[in-house]
Amino acid sequence: MKLELIFPATQENTRKRNKALVPPLGLAIIAALTPPEVEVSLTDENVTVIDFHKETDLVGITALTVTARRAYEIADTFRARGVKVILGGIHPSVMPEEASEHADAVVIGEAEGIWPDLIEDFKANKLQRVYRQRERPSLVGLPIPRRDLFAQGAYHARHTISTTRGCPYSCSFCSVTSFSGHTYRCRPVEEILREVETFNERKLIAFVDDNIVGNPKFSKELFRALIPYKIKWGAQASVTIARDDELLRLAAASGCIYLLIGFESLSPANLAAVGKRINVADEYEDVIRKIHSHGIAIHGFFIFGLDEDDEDVFQRTVRFAQKMRLESAQFDLLTPYPGTALCESLDKAGRIVTKDWSQYGYNLVFEPKQLSREMLQKGHRWAWREFYSIPSIWRRVGVARRNLAALWAVNLYYRSFWRAKLRAGKDSKKFESHSVSGQE
């Protein structure tokens, strides 16, 4: 039996093949869960063209909300040839009825505990329409992901590992808690180390956890155990890392060079409104200084379009990130992903303007409260342009830091990624001239 696993690109990228940031780890896990007699191949459409004529018995497709439309197109094309298709991942899990229209079976939840049975059902020609996770799977004894299936030389950070799932918080805009549950499930540290040991070259590891320090006891144990491996690593972390000196010291000692931190907003009212209880905006400067003092670079996540945001928010946020010399940052438009509390409340208020999922991630899909839609879009574009202008990169990254080449590479990557997206937004210049420039 042959199985083809597919990670769809976003709609605008279906014809472009770029080097991608990281490989599709979830699909490599599914490949590892597949019984060994099944021949598995994996296509990440971001880096490889899909072969729609490939001889295969079964196709498994993953979908985020932003890639759902493309996932459905791919599914429909294979099904038109009579090939059976399974859809899974975050979007099909929250929209199973919609996904069902394009699939022979939909998997709701994490694949562990479901996938091997599904393959047996397929072989016996007894595929069910929906496979629903009954309880969150334990993370003990997970197989080593089939990284051998990733395209060679196609990723900036090839070595990714997932060590935890779930989050005890419930930020209204985030899909994680509803998908992976309210408790942190942590993998046994010795199993993580075994996975690290499979990398023949261990220069840089990216942990793809939502928060690598969500359970400080586990994190300290992991960081201590990583010290002898002499790796360098990056991960998403909450601001709470700066409140625990031992944790931060151990992170640095174990090779942490980059933390991706969700600051989201500088406004306490916005943070309260979205339920981001762990963030205290007044502490941000101290948090950043403290993390920087351990030689760790910071990628800040910020959201525009929250209800308290007015037309000064873009300038305020970008100037803050520049002043604090954040090594990189991401400015996202608030997005009501289906299944989140945000989506429910904006939908109820009639503020969602489109349910074309391909717009979810990089475009404005709801009616903001204080800003006009035009102002929000222009301000968002201005923020990217300004933060990744060469003078801004120069001021933030300078010449005298550690990992200089890597920091420039990251900045130039985001600069080119967003310049491609912004090419359509020629109007941002207008915004700069009447609303931003001259205010400093």
Ligand code: B12
């Ligand atoms: C790493 C990561 C990235 C990486 C890599 C993405 C990738 N290639 O996988 C990068 C940085 C590129 C990225 C980008 C984005 N991301 Co992201 N990302 C993550 C993160 C932190 C971890 C993903 C991961 O590897 N998880 C570990 C693996 C093991 O889990 P998994 O992929 O979900 O797979 C499991 C199940 O879902 C299921 N499954 C998955 N696929 C399939 C398929 C089949 C057939 C079956 C049966 C089962 C199944 O089984 C797997 C094993 O249990 C998640 C948060 C999260 N907890 O998932 C956000 C997350 C997925 N990202 C999110 C978003 C919004 C984005 C962006 C749109 C952000 C932006 N504006 O730029 C882009 C879109 C990228 C794109 N163009 O496709 C949202 C998605 C929300 C949604 N409803 O779609 C998440 C959930 C974060 C959040 N806080 O809400 N992301």
Ligand code: SF4
């Ligand atoms: S944004 Fe971060 S802290 Fe909030 S629910 Fe999502 S993963 Fe948890």
